[in-house]
Amino acid sequence: MGRIGRLGVRVYGVAAIALGLVGVVSGDFASVWQPAPATLPGRTILAYVVAMALIAAGAAIQWRRATRLGVLVLTSLYGLGVLVLHLPLVFAHPLSFPPYAGVAEQMALVAGGLLAIALTADLTATTRARLIKTGEVIFGVCLIAFGTAHFADLPDTAAYAPAWLPPSQMFWAYATGVAHLAAAVAILSGVLARWAARLLTIMFAGFSLLVHLPHLAADLHSHFNWAANAINFALIGAAWVLTDALDRRDA
Numbered sequence: 001m002g003r004i005g006r007l008g009v010r011v012y013g014v015a016a017i018a019l020g021l022v023g024v025v026s027g028d029f030a031s032v033w034q035p036a037p038a039t040l041p042g043r044t045i046l047a048y049v050v051a052m053a054l055i056a057a058g059a060a061i062q063w064r065r066a067t068r069l070g071v072l073v074l075t076s077l078y079g080l081g082v083l084v085l086h087l088p089l090v091f092a093h094p095l096s097f098p099p100y101a102g103v104a105e106q107m108a109l110v111a112g113g114l115l116a117i118a119l120t121a122d123l124t125a126t127t128r129a130r131l132i133k134t135g136e137v138i139f140g141v142c143l144i145a146f147g148t149a150h151f152a153d154l155p156d157t158a159a160y161a162p163a164w165l166p167p168s169q170m171f172w173a174y175a176t177g178v179a180h181l182a183a184a185v186a187i188l189s190g191v192l193a194r195w196a197a198r199l200l201t202i203m204f205a206g207f208s209l210l211v212h213l214p215h216l217a218a219d220l221h222s223h224f225n226w227a228a229n230a231i232n233f234a235l236i237g238a239a240w241v242l243t244d245a246l247d248r249r250d251a
Helices: 006-026 043-062 064-092 097-120 125-152 154-160 169-189 193-218 223-250
Strands: none
Touching: 006 043, 006 064, 006 097, 006 223, 043 064, 064 097, 097 125, 097 223, 125 154, 125 169, 125 223, 154 169, 169 193, 193 223
């Protein structure tokens, strides 16, 4: 793995470790996997297994010799979450938007994994280009869902924005929704895609600093707050990998 793409993949792996630690400490799935039914046999044991797999894969990514294996395991794990946990909810409630948002959140992590594979695996130039394009398209579609989610429930979205941040919470609900959709258009069209990916990574990082970390500081005992921080960290990693992949493709 060359200079381009190394840091984003590492951040993607560290975020997986954070997700796994949330699972180990709580003995439960992080919120992104909460669709796992409470009646699932051996649910707690399975939650620990998934958490340890996340930690192991994320740690492997930090070791050069095991990076490719770690990325493959992590991408497969995220993809399994889509197939087993989220898609059944979409089929059960096809007219409800939240299950689609859940699929998008998980698929964005899958897209990050595909892009990480493109950056780390020994591939032909053609295969690498196709894999980057696939990850790019998946991520762009997920961003449409993220932006739509902001507008689908504006009051709740606005409530997450810091009350002290001018001009208003509702302004930031609209602005971040538009930003997601604008990034989706740029990434899917290829027009200013690299800049869109960079700004998207910065926006996700801003969510951590201005929204998720303050909520966590206000209630350190909330599993949701810990999971929300870890999941947003994972999205930062995925967006960073997208940025690195586009940089490598266009270098």
